[in-house]
Amino acid sequence: MMQEHRFLTSMGPIHYWTSPRIPDAPTLVFLPGLGSTHYMFSRQIAWFMKHGVNCLVWDAPSHGVSRPFDLQWSIDDTARWLHTILQQEHITEPVLVGQSMGGFTAQAMIRLYPGEVRAFVGIDSAPLERQYYSNMDLKIMHLQRVFYRFVPRWFRLFAGPYGVSTTKYGRSVARFMLFEYTHPQFVHLMGHGYDTIAHAIKADNRYALTCPTLLLCGDMDLADAAQRLNRQWSETEHLQLHWIPSAGHNSNTDQPDLTNELITNFLDDQCGIHLK
Template sequence: MLGQEFSADGGIVRYWTSCGRAKAPQLVFLPGLTADHRLFDKQIEHFVPHMSCLVWDPPSHGSSRPFKLGWGMADLAQLLRAILQREGFTQPVLIGQSMGGYVAQAYLDLYPGEVAGFISIDSCPLQRAYYTAAELWALKHTRAIYQSIPWKMLLDIGSRGCATSAYGQKLMRQMMSDYSKREYIDLAVCGYRALAEAVLADRPYRIDCPALLMCGDHDAAGSAKRYNRAWERHTGLPMRWIEGAGHNANTDAPEYVNMLIERFVADIG
């Protein structure tokens, strides 16, 4: 993977690319809130030899720091599009874990017809109808809760709450540990607020391309499992429950997730 930099108004966004064969499928990996490109190490290792891949550290995450906070989902989608255009990713398959899935849905909403496929990993729908007013209020008022928890306990909660496997828990703890407690809380608060505002915008967020939903059957992050059941029921999108996996299903069951991605890409041609 070749490291690249993209200059934006809020700072520098860092990302990594590989060039596959001519006309090879273009996979774009979008990590979740407070995670970074390492979240997809097992996917990059598997797909780089025969597909074109791109993975980023989202603004304010990982090596894309310092970056001014206050961005929204549409801002991230616009930045992502500029990067994909620069790299010649004209028909990407967007693969988003948690917040990465929200960014992908914002992208689909803003740029219909530009995406070859969408894979959601432990993400949730962005349509307003799925959320209660209480849930949206809670998303915008998380700071006090986070601040009340000692940093070591936050690291334990975050790593064990996101993954069931030893590998997944260790990786999440490593990614979290790169932040100070204050930096981590500021980022989490910004991300949750961005999610709430994207939902409250009440846009259609129509998925106009082939799509696949995945969710760990041990996902304990908020109401992710309930949202995914409703998402499948209301849209008819194919759903795959990842046995034994938590919120970071692609780190808990990488071989199975890679197989599902591979089949999806083959099916869309």
């Protein structure tokens, strides 16, 4: 059973959940993507808890129950808050598992706190370095607020899950998470989220992934050129990339068993973490 905690910031509360602490066991930190909540990782957490791994998952700022929260945060802010939470929980050398925008928070933490992250798993995420994006890519990100404003809530709840998932279970999780938000809340969250991504990319920082890294991407992922970006990221940085068959943008909910297997093998082969 996961225990809920509340971390207060000057902008609002951050809610996160931890598994019962197992001394000397590694910790996986699960970071959901933009608009998603901790429910996204339910099947990963159940699997890894069963196999003797400590788990932490959050509702990112302005997401799920981590509200009300001022929409003024940057990706670096989320990384700093995460780092403080991990310090409070006495978690060292975490393995960060970030889906989509959660992968951006992970990359920011690796950059801001070099040597503190044991490994990184990016699920349907993307690089944050400027070299991967055209000026048009960045302009499109800044226009997302306008796009979401004109998508009715009923249509988003019906069609949105089909855009990120290929399975009945994955779509049910996506729809459940979307119900968290009113139409104005979702529009503002998505608009701010894409703006912060664009600002982070334009800052032109170097995000050197100095820890073991695994990239996972659904082979039917249609979100924001994720397939192209993961392919380029893997080739440029010489990172291990696995395609998740018959999976969309939320590939860990479309193929939870395969996702768990690939992460388990990565931990064993690259990190010296052997599950019970």
